[in-house]
Each structure stands twice: as C-alpha cells, then as structure tokens.
Amino acid sequence: MxxxxxVTAPYHDWQPDDVAVLGVDIELRVGANGVDxxxxxxxxxxxxxxxxxxxxxxxxxxxxxxxxxxxxxxxxVPFERLAQALLxxxxxxxxxxxxxxxxxxxxxxx
Amino acid sequence: MNETSSVVEADPFAPxxxxxxLPPSLLAALxxxxxEMPHRTVSFWTDLRATEPPLIAAVFSHxxxxxxxxxxxxxxxxxxxxxRRAPAYHFQSWHVDKDEAxxxxxxxxxxxAAATILYLGxxxxxxxxxxxxxxxxGSRLVPRRLERAWTVEPHLNRFVVCRxxxxxxxxxxxxxxxxxxxxxxxxxxxxxxxxxxxxxxxxTDHPAVVERMxxxxxxxxxxxxxxxxxxxxxxxxxxxxxxxxRWPTWSPAPPA
Numbered sequence: 001m002x003x004x005x006x007v008t009a010p011y012h013d014w015q016p017d018d019v020a021v022l023g024v025d026i027e028l029r030v031g032a033n034g035v036d037x038x039x040x041x042x043x044x045x046x047x048x049x050x051x052x053x054x055x056x057x058x059x060x061x062x063x064x065x066x067x068x069x070x071x072x073x074x075x076x077v078p079f080e081r082l083a084q085a086l087l088x089x090x091x092x093x094x095x096x097x098x099x100x101x102x103x104x105x106x107x108x109x110x
Numbered sequence: 111m112n113e114t115s116s117v118v119e120a121d122p123f124a125p126x127x128x129x130x131x132l133p134p135s136l137l138a139a140l141x142x143x144x145x146e147m148p149h150r151t152v153s154f155w156t157d158l159r160a161t162e163p164p165l166i167a168a169v170f171s172h173x174x175x176x177x178x179x180x181x182x183x184x185x186x187x188x189x190x191x192x193x194r195r196a197p198a199y200h201f202q203s204w205h206v207d208k209d210e211a212x213x214x215x216x217x218x219x220x221x222x223a224a225a226t227i228l229y230l231g232x233x234x235x236x237x238x239x240x241x242x243x244x245x246x247x248g249s250r251l252v253p254r255r256l257e258r259a260w261t262v263e264p265h266l267n268r269f270v271v272c273r274x275x276x277x278x279x280x281x282x283x284x285x286x287x288x289x290x291x292x293x294x295x296x297x298x299x300x301x302x303x304x305x306x307x308x309x310x311x312x313x314t315d316h317p318a319v320v321e322r323m324x325x326x327x328x329x330x331x332x333x334x335x336x337x338x339x340x341x342x343x344x345x346x347x348x349x350x351x352x353x354x355x356r357w358p359t360w361s362p363a364p365p366a
Contacts (some may be wrong), residue, residue, distance in 0.1 A: 006281070010282045011282065012234070017288055018288065042311065083200065103196060
C-alpha cells in the first residue's frame with residue numbers, strides 16, 4: 001500500500017470479484033414497497049427502501065453471478081454501500097458468497 | 111517511514127509491531143488448530159493463569175511478554191480471543207474494541223487494557239490504527255479530529271499491540287481481493303468481561319474446541335526473540351477524512 005487513495009478511498013480504482021448468490025431455501029419477492037425475504041416459504045424479513053436494493057434483489061433472483069464490484073456499478077452505488085449490505089445479508093444467511101463460504105470452512109490463505 | 115525499518119516509534123499512541131512473534135513450531139500448531147475453529151461465532155475467555163488448553167496457554171505466555179502491561183499481573187486478568195476469517199476485500203469500519211456483552215446489556219463502554227492482533231497469514235489489507243482514543247465515558251473519540259494514524263500489513267506471525275481504547279479499522283486489499291484474511295484478535299483485560307451465550311465463553315464449555323486445542327504445544331524454542339518493527343505512519347494531512355463522522359451516537363456510561 002503506497003498511495004493515500006488506498007487509505008482514504010480503498011475501492012477507488014478496483015472492484016472485488018466475489019459473487020453473491022441467494023442462500024439455501026431463500027426466496028425474494030419484490031413488491032411495491034420493498035423486498036420480502038422468505039426462508040423455506042415463510043417470511044423471514046424485509047429489505048426496505050432504496051431503489052438500488054430492489055434492483056439488487058432482482059439480480060439475486062436472476063442468479064446473474066455478476067462480480068460484486070461490477071454489480072455495484074450496475075446498481076449505481078458506491079461499492080462501500082453494497083459491501084455493507086452484502087456483509088449483513090451474508091451474516092443472516094440470506095446470501096452466500098464464494099469467499100464467505102471459504103471463510104466459514106476454515107480456509108487459511110498465507 | 112518504511113514498515114521494515116528498525117526505527118521504533120516513540121509516539122505513545124503508535125502500535126507496537128513484532129515480527130516472528132511465536133516460535134515456528136508453536137505457530138504451526140496454532141494455525142492448524144485455528145483452521146478448525148469456529149468462524150466469528152463465538153469469542154473465548156482465558157485466564158492468564160490458566161494452563162489449559164496447553165496450546166492456548168503457551169501462545170498467551172509468549173505474547174504476554176510483548177504486551178508488557180503491569181495491569182495484567184492481577185489475579186483476575188485474562189484474554190478474550192477469537193479467530194477472524196474474512197474476505198480480504200472487506201472493509202471493517204472504524205471502531206474501538208469493547209466489552210461487547212456489557213455494552214449489549216447496559217450500554218456501558220469498557221475498553222480492554224490492550225487490543226492486539228496476531229496475523230495467521232499474509233493475505234488481506236492492513237490494520238489502520240488511529241491516534242484517536244475512546245473517551246472515558248465512551249461517548250466520543252478524543253481528540254475530536256484525526257491527527258495521525260499507523261498502518262500494519264498482515265504478515266504471518268506478526269503481532270500488533272495497540273492501546274485498548276484506540277480506534278482502528280481493517281482496510282480492503284486489492285492484491286488479495288479473492289483471498290481469506292485470517293487473524294487472531296486478542297484483547298487483554300485486567301478483570302473478566304461480561305459474558306453471554308456468544309461472547310466471552312469459557313473454552314472448557316465448548317468440548318469441540320477443547321478437542322482441537324488439547325494437543326500438547328511443541329517445546330519452546332530456546333532464546334526465541336521476536337523482532338520489533340515500525341508501523342507505517344500517516345499524518346492528518348494525508349488522511350483528510352475525520353473519522354468522528356462515523357462514530358456511533360452512544361449514551362455516556364453512568365458513573366462507576
């Protein structure tokens with residue numbers, strides 16, 4: 001790390017390649033007021049609010065396997081904001097990402 | 111300042127960084143055990159006087175000398191520790207380590223005597239440590255604006271010792287974006303933390319973890335000596351974003 005941009009705006013000139021997909025038994029229903037999250041057919045939560053989160057849900061529904069950095073561009077949000085959503089959704093099991101799966105299974109990259 | 115410089119920071123807010131913190135055989139045993147440890151699901155409490163599990167006791171015995179705080183001589187002193195594995199592109203935002211179980215139950219901010227990290231691999235972005243620290247009532251960072259900060263790159267067997275109340279964060283890594291960043295955060299406390307089902311758990315209450323840790327630690331290397339290295343230092347003019355903007359609005363803790 002040699003440049004100040006890497007400290008103050010760490011995603012300024014690169015984007016992560018991780019891919020997010022829906023978790024097992026998770027279904028999303030996009031409605032007029034947000035996105036309902038169903039787990040095994042039962043209501044498990046909601047993604048409220050912004051237009052980009054609705055579009056994000058549509059990408060997940062399509063299983064587009066678009067790298068998450070590219071997806072942030074497509075959604076028109078800074079990657080930092082998408083990253084926060086990914087982290088929260090992954091923690092509650094709504095999505096899985098390739099790299100998070102490796103973390104869960106004890107991978108140690110030296 | 112180059113990270114491998116032999117010059118040691120005199121700034122009292124600067125983190126202390128040591129390479130080759132553990133003897134290689136002990137490190138190898140720890141990495142093997144850590145690869146099977148729960149991922150971010152639970153943190154453990156270990157008394158500093160404990161001799162079980164032997165692997166963990168041996169690790170803390172080595173590292174305690176590097177932390178070098180008199181408050182850790184107390185009978186009740188101990189460490190809270192866990193294994194952190196995260197995608198290397200993740201940004202962990204600015205925070206101070208605190209007694210999370212206490213905060214969840216009483217909204218009181220209590221920071222450890224020292225917040226430390228043992229890196230279990232080279233992958234991932236640096237830890238960045240601010241000269242701002244948590245006010246005693248837990249309500250804000252002081253000073254109000256960021257004045258200087260230090261970055262420490264992950265490196266296998268590197269150990270970084272920060273003030274327990276220092277704000278810090280983990281930066282994403284471009285070079286290791288598709289790799290797993292693995293570290294062992296260890297907080298050092300003069301007395302036990304509060305506990306709940308997930309935080310500050312006794313290792314002995316988790317038989318599966320004990321099973322992984324019961325292997326005898328390898329013999330200590332004779333005359334093992336970690337190397338002190340200097341972290342990279344950044345000035346406020348290079349870090350223009352005041353981090354207080356990200357500080358959560360906590361209520362002040364009630365008087366003790």
